[in-house]
Amino acid sequence: MGIETYLEKTPFMPALDYIVNWGRKYSIWPVTFGLACCALEMIVTSSGTWDIARFGSEVFRPSPRQSDLMIVAGTLTKKMAPMVKRIYEQMPEPKWVIAYGACACSGGVFKTYSVVQGVDQILPVDFYVPGCPPRPESLLTAIVKLQKKIEKETLANRKNVRSTIELK
Amino acid sequence: MAEVNLAVKKLQEKFPTSVSEVKTFRDEVNVTVQKKDIFEICKFLYSDPDLQYQMLTDLCGVDFFPESPRFEVVYLLYSMTKQQRLRLKVKVGNSESVSSVESIWKAADWLEREVYDLFGISFDNHPDLRRILLWDGYEGHPLRKDFPVEGPDFDKPFVPEV
Numbered sequence: 514m515g516i517e518t519y520l521e522k523t524p525f526m527p528a529l530d531y532i533v534n535w536g537r538k539y540s541i542w543p544v545t546f547g548l549a550c551c552a553l554e555m556i557v558t559s560s561g562t563w564d565i566a567r568f569g570s571e572v573f574r575p576s577p578r579q580s581d582l583m584i585v586a587g588t589l590t591k592k593m594a595p596m597v598k599r600i601y602e603q604m605p606e607p608k609w610v611i612a613y614g615a616c617a618c619s620g621g622v623f624k625t626y627s628v629v630q631g632v633d634q635i636l637p638v639d640f641y642v643p644g645c646p647p648r649p650e651s652l653l654t655a656i657v658k659l660q661k662k663i664e665k666e667t668l669a670n671r672k673n674v675r676s677t678i679e680l681k
Numbered sequence: 682m683a684e685v686n687l688a689v690k691k692l693q694e695k696f697p698t699s700v701s702e703v704k705t706f707r708d709e710v711n712v713t714v715q716k717k718d719i720f721e722i723c724k725f726l727y728s729d730p731d732l733q734y735q736m737l738t739d740l741c742g743v744d745f746f747p748e749s750p751r752f753e754v755v756y757l758l759y760s761m762t763k764q765q766r767l768r769l770k771v772k773v774g775n776s777e778s779v780s781s782v783e784s785i786w787k788a789a790d791w792l793e794r795e796v797y798d799l800f801g802i803s804f805d806n807h808p809d810l811r812r813i814l815l816w817d818g819y820e821g822h823p824l825r826k827d828f829p830v831e832g833p834d835f836d837k838p839f840v841p842e843v
Contacts, residue, residue: 592816594841602843626823626832627815634839 517668530667537581537607538660539569544580546600549587551614551646558649568656577603582659584652585636588616589629598635607666611655612638615645686710688732688767696722713770720780726758726767727785734758734767737786740793742800746826750774752802756782773802781807799824 520526547555559565559573574580577600589597601610612632615621618641620630632638639662640655689712692700699722702713714722726734738757745751756769773779781804783789793804794813801822804810812819821828829835 591839591841592814594839595843598841598843624835625830626821626828626835629839630835635841 521669526667526669533668534663534666538663540572541568541570541582541609541656541659541663542572542574542580543570543582543584544577544600544604545573545575546583547586548589548593548597549614549616551586551617554646554649555584555586555613555652558652563649563653565653565656568653568660570656577601578605580604581607582609582611583636584611584613585617585632585638586613588621588623589632589635590627591629592627594629594635597632601636609639609659609662610636611640611642611652611659613642613652613655614647615643618643621645686765686767688712688726688734688765691729691732692722692725695725709766709768711768711770713772716771716773716777716779719769719771720782720785722769723756723782723785726769731763732760732765733762734760734765735786736761737782737788737792738766740782740789740796742796742802742824744800744824744826750777752800754779754796754802778803778805780805783807798822801825 516529517526520529547553557563559571565571570582581604583601583604585597601608610632612618616623616628617632620628622645624630629635640658642651642655644651686705689700689703689710692712692714696714696718699715699718700712701715704711726732736759738759740757741755743753743755745753750772752773752775754771754773756771758767758769759765760767771779779802781789781793783793783804784806790807790809791813793807794809794811796802797804797810798812798814799822811817815823821833823832
């Protein structure tokens with residue numbers, strides 16, 4: 514689709530990957546999006562005490578089209594699930610998902626008719642952060658681990674991601 | 682119980698066949714009335730100059746499964762001018778309906794929708810009787826006691842309609 518199709522089998526690909534991933538990993542923009550009490554922990558992570566800006570993720574975007582990361586913070590109800598899925602699909606590639614808190618990971622204490630038992634039923638989750646709610650440090654750990662994951666990604670793989678999306 | 686509540690006295694005078702039970706517990710008055718008269722009783726309590734129960738604090742449903750009649754609809758009333766509270770109760774059987782009090786208290790609109798949503802008790806003459814908390818197309822009424830807490834399709838993967 515882009516430059517990676519021309520450079521894929523050349524020696525320049527690792528260098529291109531390195532530069533692009535270096536840029537990506539230090540400016541992960543999360544979408545402003547919270548579902549329940551875990552969202553308060555997410556908000557406080559951006560405050561001065563924990564300061565998510567140290568890891569380049571302080572720009573919480575109010576629009577999914579400008580975001581790379583979705584932090585699903587809180588209980589996902591079945592009524593809310595279509596909206597969350599739609600926000601995820603509006604985000605441009607590349608995009609990552611952190612399931613933040615016990616409810617987002619597995620449904621938590623809410624083994625009920627109205628709660629989705631883990632957001633991995635509807636979204637591809639990169640990192641699970643357990644806790645009820647997790648400490649802000651846990652979110653920072655997840656972001657650092659996400660940076661490590663982004664380092665290892667290659668633009669060549671992104672083509673596969675694209676090919677799974679049906680373009681109309 | 683030395684003094685009888687004025688509302689109870691007036692109800693017993695005006696609807697002698699309808700008031701089936703009067704209970705007082707910690708100065709809270711509970712009146713159980715017949716289902717067929719509930720609209721007239723509510724209208725009377727609202728408009729009578731000595732009572733003026735002009736505020737519907739809450740309207741809720743109770744499931745007494747497996748008793749019969751199964752459900753109960755509870756009306757919590759408050760008179761702002763007289764500063765009196767009253768609790769009305771109506772027994773409702775399975776697949777029976779109650780007349781809506783939405784034309785008396787506007788607040789009853791959403792409260793009756795909630796009772797309809799979670800208990801499946803339908804209200805006659807309600808202007809817009811739809812589900813309020815659960816989404817359209819949901820099957821079942823979760824606050825019924827024979828409804829499984831996990832829901833009927835707990836084991837199946839959840840696929841949202843986007």
